[in-house]
Amino acid sequence: MFLGTRLIRRLSVILLITSFFVLWGECALAGPEEKKEEDPKKKELKELMKKIDHWYKQSEERMGYNMVTNSDFEVFLKTGETVSSLSDVLLKKFVPPDDKIYLKETKDMKKYSDEMIKSATERYVGAYEDIQYSFGRLRNTCKNCHNHLGIQIYTSLYPGETSKETP
Ligand code: HEC
Numbered sequence: 001m002f003l004g005t006r007l008i009r010r011l012s013v014i015l016l017i018t019s020f021f022v023l024w025g026e027c028a029l030a031g032p033e034e035k036k037e038e039d040p041k042k043k044e045l046k047e048l049m050k051k052i053d054h055w056y057k058q059s060e061e062r063m064g065y066n067m068v069t070n071s072d073f074e075v076f077l078k079t080g081e082t083v084s085s086l087s088d089v090l091l092k093k094f095v096p097p098d099d100k101i102y103l104k105e106t107k108d109m110k111k112y113s114d115e116m117i118k119s120a121t122e123r124y125v126g127a128y129e130d131i132q133y134s135f136g137r138l139r140n141t142c143k144n145c146h147n148h149l150g151i152q153i154y155t156s157l158y159p160g161e162t163s164k165e166t167p
Pocket of ligand 1: 042045046049050052053056083102103105106109138139141142143145146149151153
């Protein structure tokens with residue numbers, strides 16, 4: 001009985017020390033991670049880009065068709081509206097005052113998404129061709145701005161393409 005109590009004591013000391021190290025390790029890991037999450041502006045920009053990316057991909061899936069339906073046009077419209085209004089947010093809150101390229105690419109992003117809105121709303125003969133053209137221009141703004149900032153996401157965004165800037 002005496003031996004059993006000593007064993008339990010010893011075991012609980014070991015357990016205590018182990019949990020101390022586990023906790024310590026977790027704190028050390030969580031530290032810098034938490035700091036990153038604390039920058040709300042960076043987080044907001046990331047969320048904004050994710051929304052742009054979501055609608056960008058919805059339209060990308062519908063490029064190169066022989067025929068498009070009204071529901072495709074609705075997607076192009078939604079892409080244009082989302083990217084255009086988020087470009088406004090970029091212009092208002094995120095464009096660094098001394099970065100001309102950032103500014104130009106943001107303005108272009110707005111311009112080409114507005115073109116998409118127009119063609120997708122009017123749905124005239126040739127509207128789809130115009131949307132494909134505007135979408136191609138829009139895609140270049142993503143590429144140019146990321147390239148300018150050294151953001152390496154081309155391979156996942158545009159498989160098989162280089163990151164060279166395109167006018
Ligand atoms: C004017 C500059 C600019 C333009 C134009 C731009 N981006 Fe970005 N993008 C950024 C910046 C800055 C980041 C880095 C955000 C961060 O800190 O996570 C980023 C990050 C991203 C990310 C990664 C988000 C994440 O999860 O970390 C995706 C995806 C993305 N952009 C998609 C797009 C797409 C699609 C377009 C074009 C329709 C586009 N971007 C146009 C500046 C731009």
